[in-house]
Amino acid sequence: MGTDAGTLREADLIVLDGLVSALVETRKGIAAFQALETSLLASAMALGVDRSDASRSDGDMPLRAIAAEVGAALRVSDRTVQRRLGEASRLATRFPVTLAALTEGRISRAHVDVIVDAGERLDEDERIRFETAAIAVAERETAARLRPIARLLAERLMPQMLSERHAAARESRCVDVRDLDDGMSQLLAVLPSTLAHGIRSRLTAMATAVADADAAEERTVDQLRADLLADLALTADPQGLDERGLVAEIRAVVHVTVPALTLAREDGDAAMLEGSAPIDIDTARLLCAGETSWERVLTHPVTQAVLAVDTYRPTAELRRLLRARDQRCRFPGCRVPAHRCDLDHVHDHALGGATAQANLAHECRRHHVLKHHSAWTVVLHPDRTMTWTSPTGREYPDAGVPPGVAFTDDGESPPF
Numbered sequence: 001m002g003t004d005a006g007t008l009r010e011a012d013l014i015v016l017d018g019l020v021s022a023l024v025e026t027r028k029g030i031a032a033f034q035a036l037e038t039s040l041l042a043s044a045m046a047l048g049v050d051r052s053d054a055s056r057s058d059g060d061m062p063l064r065a066i067a068a069e070v071g072a073a074l075r076v077s078d079r080t081v082q083r084r085l086g087e088a089s090r091l092a093t094r095f096p097v098t099l100a101a102l103t104e105g106r107i108s109r110a111h112v113d114v115i116v117d118a119g120e121r122l123d124e125d126e127r128i129r130f131e132t133a134a135i136a137v138a139e140r141e142t143a144a145r146l147r148p149i150a151r152l153l154a155e156r157l158m159p160q161m162l163s164e165r166h167a168a169a170r171e172s173r174c175v176d177v178r179d180l181d182d183g184m185s186q187l188l189a190v191l192p193s194t195l196a197h198g199i200r201s202r203l204t205a206m207a208t209a210v211a212d213a214d215a216a217e218e219r220t221v222d223q224l225r226a227d228l229l230a231d232l233a234l235t236a237d238p239q240g241l242d243e244r245g246l247v248a249e250i251r252a253v254v255h256v257t258v259p260a261l262t263l264a265r266e267d268g269d270a271a272m273l274e275g276s277a278p279i280d281i282d283t284a285r286l287l288c289a290g291e292t293s294w295e296r297v298l299t300h301p302v303t304q305a306v307l308a309v310d311t312y313r314p315t316a317e318l319r320r321l322l323r324a325r326d327q328r329c330r331f332p333g334c335r336v337p338a339h340r341c342d343l344d345h346v347h348d349h350a351l352g353g354a355t356a357q358a359n360l361a362h363e364c365r366r367h368h369v370l371k372h373h374s375a376w377t378v379v380l381h382p383d384r385t386m387t388w389t390s391p392t393g394r395e396y397p398d399a400g401v402p403p404g405v406a407f408t409d410d411g412e413s414p415p416f
């Protein structure tokens with residue numbers, strides 16, 4: 001450890017070590033209390049439901065009386081309490097494995113919400129398999145990183161093929177305006193995931209180009225995306241925002257991960273839109289047939305290893321492979337997408353580290369700098385997992401993004 005300003009000293013690390021341990025224990029305690037609260041609310045719900053009479057218009061009066069009683073005691077509105085009673089009951093009765101994991105402090109309340117959201121539409125047998133697999137991921141990833149994985153896990157267990165459900169769902173695509181306060185409204189478009197993510201990706205690239213072109217640009221990327229969307233929809237092309245006219249030339253780049261066998265089979269698995277949403281296989285086949293600027297990532301059906309990546313944009317093969325492998329910054333919990341990350345030589349190039357797949361990893365600027373200027377260290381293993389070691393000596397794995405998620409016979413998902 002160096003003695004530069006800004007470096008943690010030995011004595012600091014001892015204090016920090018104690019604080020981190022205490023925080024971990026505190027979080028476990030909070031999780032256990034939240035689980036207890038859920039069980040109590042679920043019991044109150046059960047009491048109300050038992051006394052309710054669905055055949056009468058005021059038949060839920062016992063439940064409302066209970067909600068009002070609990071609300072008054074907790075100083076929460078009875079409507080809010082009634083909603084929480086319903087949520088608690090759903091969690092306790094339909095996701096018992098998840099509630100048990102919360103009780104044991106193995107996962108947080110935020111993880112629970114993601115699991116319930118993703119698994120809600122599954123039948124009971126499939127739900128238990130789903131819970132087990134999702135909890136295994138939740139024990140090592142943040143809730144935000146869990147979300148796309150949980151959605152894919154649930155997708156794999158849905159009885160009806162995604163293609164069939166997608167064909168029905170796309171009938172309901174629409175554009176809607178919802179009025180907000182202060183003279184604002186939401187313009188909401190319900191679109192196939194590929195198109196929605198493609199639009200957002202293109203707006204992000206355009207916003208970044210506008211910001212890069214003018215150092216004095218004060219709008220945030222969010223604001224720029226909104227302005228560009230309006231500009232694109234209301235004018236022929238978004239010329240007003242960039243003097244060089246480059247913005248209009250930017251195309252969306254979206255990675256689609258497709259298990260290789262899927263393309264050949266009728267009953268193929270769902271494909272995955274860059275770490276976010278499962279997409280139906282007909283759309284994936286269409287994208288893989290060319291014509292577009294989608295980057296195609298073919299994965300091995302068993303090992304899930306990336307087999308090949310191709311694109312119509314002229315980038316180096318290695319860069320593309322690594323981008324497909326990492327998809328995002330490899331620091332624990334970080335979700336900055338790979339195309340906005342640095343490619344870091346894990347073992348310093350100046351010290352002999354090779355410019356090769358086995359020694360390169362995507363890190364966002366913040367975490368790249370953290371690695372080089374603090375006592376954080378990292379190892380990249382041959383199976384593409386990484387182990388980050390904190391200044392206090394704690395080890396955190398980053399398993400990487402699953403190019404595909406599969407179930408093994410015991411219902412557990414394999415490590416990825």
Ligand SMILES: [Zn+2]
Pocket residue numbers: 329330331334335336363364365366367
């Ligand atoms: Zn990062």
